[in-house]
Amino acid sequence: MESVLPPGIKREHFAALLADLKKVVGREFVFTDPQWELPAYNDAYLTTPAELHQPSAAVAPANVEELQRVLEVARHYKAPLWTISTGKNFAYGGPAPRKAGYIVLDLKRMNRILEVNEKHGYAVVEPGVSYMDLYRHLQKIGSKLWVDCAAPGWGGVLPNMTEHGVGYTPYGDHVTMQCGMEVMLADGTLVQTGMGALPGSQTNHLYKYGLGPSVDGLFTQSNFGVVTKIGMWLMPEPPGYRPYMVTFEKESDLHAITEVLRPLKVNMLIPAVAMTVEMLWEAAVQVTRRDYYTGKGPIPESVRKKMRSDLKIGAWNFYGALYGPPPMMDNTWEVIHDAFASIPGAKFYFDEDRAKDDVAWQYRKKLGAGIPNMTEYNVMNWIPNGAHMDFSPISPVTGADATKQYELIRDRCNKAGFDYCGEFAVGWRDMHHIFCLTFDRNDAKQKARANKLFGELVDAAAAAGYGEYRTHVDFMDRIAGTYNWNDSALLRMHEKVKDVVDPSGILSPGKMGIWPKSMRKGKA
Amino acid sequence: MMKARFMSEVLVGRRVGRCALASVLMSATLMLGIVGAGGTAHAASAAAVSPEALEKGASLFVKNCIMCHERGMEHPGTAALSYLYGKGKGALADRDNLTPDFVRYFVRNGRGLMPAFRIGELNDEELKVLAEYLSAGPHPATPAK
Numbered sequence: 001m002e003s004v005l006p007p008g009i010k011r012e013h014f015a016a017l018l019a020d021l022k023k024v025v026g027r028e029f030v031f032t033d034p035q036w037e038l039p040a041y042n043d044a045y046l047t048t049p050a051e052l053h054q055p056s057a058a059v060a061p062a063n064v065e066e067l068q069r070v071l072e073v074a075r076h077y078k079a080p081l082w083t084i085s086t087g088k089n090f091a092y093g094g095p096a097p098r099k100a101g102y103i104v105l106d107l108k109r110m111n112r113i114l115e116v117n118e119k120h121g122y123a124v125v126e127p128g129v130s131y132m133d134l135y136r137h138l139q140k141i142g143s144k145l146w147v148d149c150a151a152p153g154w155g156g157v158l159p160n161m162t163e164h165g166v167g168y169t170p171y172g173d174h175v176t177m178q179c180g181m182e183v184m185l186a187d188g189t190l191v192q193t194g195m196g197a198l199p200g201s202q203t204n205h206l207y208k209y210g211l212g213p214s215v216d217g218l219f220t221q222s223n224f225g226v227v228t229k230i231g232m233w234l235m236p237e238p239p240g241y242r243p244y245m246v247t248f249e250k251e252s253d254l255h256a257i258t259e260v261l262r263p264l265k266v267n268m269l270i271p272a273v274a275m276t277v278e279m280l281w282e283a284a285v286q287v288t289r290r291d292y293y294t295g296k297g298p299i300p301e302s303v304r305k306k307m308r309s310d311l312k313i314g315a316w317n318f319y320g321a322l323y324g325p326p327p328m329m330d331n332t333w334e335v336i337h338d339a340f341a342s343i344p345g346a347k348f349y350f351d352e353d354r355a356k357d358d359v360a361w362q363y364r365k366k367l368g369a370g371i372p373n374m375t376e377y378n379v380m381n382w383i384p385n386g387a388h389m390d391f392s393p394i395s396p397v398t399g400a401d402a403t404k405q406y407e408l409i410r411d412r413c414n415k416a417g418f419d420y421c422g423e424f425a426v427g428w429r430d431m432h433h434i435f436c437l438t439f440d441r442n443d444a445k446q447k448a449r450a451n452k453l454f455g456e457l458v459d460a461a462a463a464a465g466y467g468e469y470r471t472h473v474d475f476m477d478r479i480a481g482t483y484n485w486n487d488s489a490l491l492r493m494h495e496k497v498k499d500v501v502d503p504s505g506i507l508s509p510g511k512m513g514i515w516p517k518s519m520r521k522g523k524a
Numbered sequence: 525m526m527k528a529r530f531m532s533e534v535l536v537g538r539r540v541g542r543c544a545l546a547s548v549l550m551s552a553t554l555m556l557g558i559v560g561a562g563g564t565a566h567a568a569s570a571a572a573v574s575p576e577a578l579e580k581g582a583s584l585f586v587k588n589c590i591m592c593h594e595r596g597m598e599h600p601g602t603a604a605l606s607y608l609y610g611k612g613k614g615a616l617a618d619r620d621n622l623t624p625d626f627v628r629y630f631v632r633n634g635r636g637l638m639p640a641f642r643i644g645e646l647n648d649e650e651l652k653v654l655a656e657y658l659s660a661g662p663h664p665a666t667p668a669k
Contacts, residue, residue, distance in 0.1 A: 028647070029644070036632060037632075040633075040634070040642040040643070043639075044637075045639075058642070058644065087645070095642065106642060108642065153591060357597075373591065374591045374601075377592065380600070380636075381603050381637065
């Protein structure tokens with residue numbers, strides 16, 4: 001890979017810029033070698049040429065003081081920065097910048113756990129703290145607080161929240177559980193939001209809204225500032241935890257499962273994010289495609305049936321958990337059991353019913369108790385050289401919508417020569433439908449097909465009234481473009497805010513389709 | 525081709541069979557990349573690495589690698605390598621044929637489902653210690669989490 005320059009910056013100015021950055025963070029934390037240092041700042045799972053996302057450099061400040069001076073340098077040269085924290089946003093672009101030449105602003109070194117408050121149940125963390133870091137810290141200090149982690153446990157507490165990520169305990173809606181935020185604006189101003197704006201505040205991480213407009217959301221999935229610290233509420237260890245699984249025999253059961261599930265969720269009988277997982281996801285975390293089928297195209301039903309039998313899974317598999325004192329769990333279980341038992345063929349499992357080496361069950365059990373692990377990455381082992389990109393539209397919690405979305409994706413997926421590997425995660429009133437598009441990262445033609453399929457899915461979903469909650473850097477403009485009601489009023493409002501809070505346009509240009517004025521005409 | 529084979533044998537310390545060797549390093553380009561990035565390869569041994577360095581390496585292994593590379597097919601790195609080399613041969617701590625340059629190359633460039641690790645998260649000095657630790661394997665007692 002050859003060196004590239006930031007857009008609009010001449011080579012001699014770039015050299016001066018790098019020299020200035022080195023004065024701020026030290027030579028060892030400015031990275032420019034395209035062979036040794038920068039490949040890790042690109043996306044391992046790209047479906048487009050790596051050159052499109054090749055950074056010109058990366059800079060890693062250690063604290064807010066250094067960050068402030070890095071922003072000063074960037075403003076001076078009008079250099080585009082691309083902010084990452086733990087940099088593990090894989091399936092959505094990883095650490096890769098939106099366009100070639102950006103300088104990656106790597107906040108991984110800002111990795112302090114600033115506070116764990118056992119009494120009130122929260123932690124305050126910097127951007128570089130991973131779920132595993134926080135989990136290990138809580139274990140070390142003997143805390144009785146749980147982490148709520150993303151399925152890939154190496155992800156970051158702060159960046160997963162800012163990307164609107166979810167976890168699997170009752171605290172799974174990460175944006176809801178965030179309380180108190182520190183953010184640096186492009187001009188270097190450090191802002192405390194909410195109650196933190198009150199000097200000596202006693203409630204910075206206890207009450208979310210403060211006085212006046214609540215602005216925390218402006219700094220999620222955005223490029224309006226650099227979030228440097230957040231408070232996250234942590235769930236106290238409950239007196240009991242009993243995960244369960246219900247399997248269903250038929251593909252068409254998705255409709256009934258979703259209808260049964262909605263009242264259980266709305267009435268909070270299932271407190272955690274509820275997962276309805278299609279069988280190939282269950283299979284992919286523990287076996288490979290070639291273990292069962294070496295042909296091309298969709299896996300035949302006879303083979304799928306054998307897979308279900310071997311792995312003790314259903315066509316759909318529901319995961320939930322009971323939390324609380326045993327009598328409370330017993331009572332709740334009666335209601336849940338009876339509801340799902342109305343679906344013919346439903347089979348119920350608790351921990352004692354699943355094998356100790358049942359990979360799918362064991363990692364879901366851990367996730368429900370906030371124990372970080374990486375097992376879900378096994379889905380990429382489904383095929384050789386597997387990589388993945390997630391298509392994630394939001395759905396109403398109805399059987400008709402779930403089925404419609406499933407068929408919309410499954411049919412296009414099969415036509416394009418990929419396996420449908422997906423799951424539905426029910427939050428408060430919505431379902432995140434996650435389709436894990438797995439492809440061979442060493443097969444250029446397959447990558448091109450995956451990219452084309454992804455685009456078709458965006459358009460088909462939008463035409464049916466479904467939008468995505470998050471996306472890969474390659475599709476940010478395309479998906480932002482589907483949120484175009486009233487002549488794209490929302491995007492135009494975002495652009496107005498961008499122009500005010502970041503007039504130099506240095507912060508993550510193009511993030512979620514929001515470009516600074518200077519780059520709007522040139523957006524890809 | 526001969527050059528490629530020679531390099532691969534150096535990189536894996538001449539301690540793997542032909543089949544495993546063929547799958548360890550897939551192309552001459554890849555191998556040249558390793559040598560070009562890391563200089564002369566050499567196998568480390570436990571005796572050549574100080575106890576302090578081994579302890580530090582073990583700690584770095586736990587911190588950075590074990591989530592994917594601990595023993596057991598529930599760990600995606602171990603599973604991926606097991607599919608490649610054979611069942612029971614996927615755990616990095618059990619390997620006796622790693623070299624520092626081999627480790628360094630894959631940490632900085634990734635492979636298969638493994639993305640590369642940035643210097644911002646694992647610096648070159650730490651990587652050197654980690655690579656020496658893994659090259660001094662096998663490490664029968666998996667470090668505690």
